[in-house]
Amino acid sequence: AAGVIQSPRHLIKEKRETATLKCYPIPRHDTVYWYQQGPGQDPQFLISFYEKMQSDKGSIPDRFSAQQFSDYHSELNMSSLELGDSALYFCASSPRVAGEGTQYFGPGTRLTVL
Amino acid sequence: SQQGEEDPQALSIQEGENATMNCSYKTSINNLQWYRQNSGRGLVHLILIRSNEREKHSGRLRVTLDTSKKSSSLLITASRAADTASYFCATLYNFNKFYFGSGTKLNVKP
Numbered sequence: 772a773a774g775v776i777q778s779p780r781h782l783i784k785e786k787r788e789t790a791t792l793k794c795y796p797i798p799r800h801d802t803v804y805w806y807q808q809g810p811g812q813d814p815q816f817l818i819s820f821y822e823k824m825q826s827d828k829g830s831i832p833d834r835f836s837a838q839q840f841s842d843y844h845s846e847l848n849m850s851s852l853e854l855g856d857s858a859l860y861f862c863a864s865s866p867r868v869a870g871e872g873t874q875y876f877g878p879g880t881r882l883t884v885l
Numbered sequence: 886s887q888q889g890e891e892d893p894q895a896l897s898i899q900e901g902e903n904a905t906m907n908c909s910y911k912t913s914i915n916n917l918q919w920y921r922q923n924s925g926r927g928l929v930h931l932i933l934i935r936s937n938e939r940e941k942h943s944g945r946l947r948v949t950l951d952t953s954k955k956s957s958s959l960l961i962t963a964s965r966a967a968d969t970a971s972y973f974c975a976t977l978y979n980f981n982k983f984y985f986g987s988g989t990k991l992n993v994k995p
Binding site for chain 1: 916918920925926927930933935973975977981982984985986987
C-alpha cells in the first residue's frame, strides 16, 4: 500500500539559510499535518491543512510557512534557519472524511542546521 | 494545554513480562490513539479507542479509556525485544485538533 512520502530524507543547511520540505500524502487523504521532533522530545504539532486550507496551527515559528497544493502535497518552508531548528520533521496524512483522525506518518526529514 | 502526560517516562522489563503505560489528558476528546516510534523513525499507528469505548484489544495490545479520569492505559502482554520503542498517546478533540503526549520509552531486555 502507498505510504506518505517525504523528501528529502536528510538535509544539511547553514544558519540563516532556507529549507523546503515536501510531503506527498497517501492517495485520497485530504488532510496533512506537520510535526517537529527534537532529539529526545515528543512530536510537536506545527500546522495542518484540510482541502488545501490551513485548518489548525500549533507551535510553528513565524519564520516557517506551509501550504497544501491542488494535488494535496504539502511543503514546509523554513527561513532564517537557526541551530535549534535541527530536528526530525514528520508529515502525516489522514482521510478527514473518516472523522477519526488516524494519522499515517511519513519517514521524516532529518534537518541539521550547522 | 491539551497535551497529555505519560507515565512512566521510561520502562525497562524482561522479555515475556507485561508492560503498562499510562496517559492522561485535560479536555473532552473524540478519541485517543496510541502510536509507536522506533528510534529516529516515523510513528506507526497501533490502536484507536473512541470516547464511548472503555476497552479495546488488538493482538497483544490492550487499551483502556476512563473518560471520568481523563486517562488511558496501554498494556503490552508477553513483551518481546522487538517491542523496544517509544510509545505515544495522542488525543483528537474538536475532530480536528490532535496532540501527542510526552511518550514512554520502553526497553525490553532479551
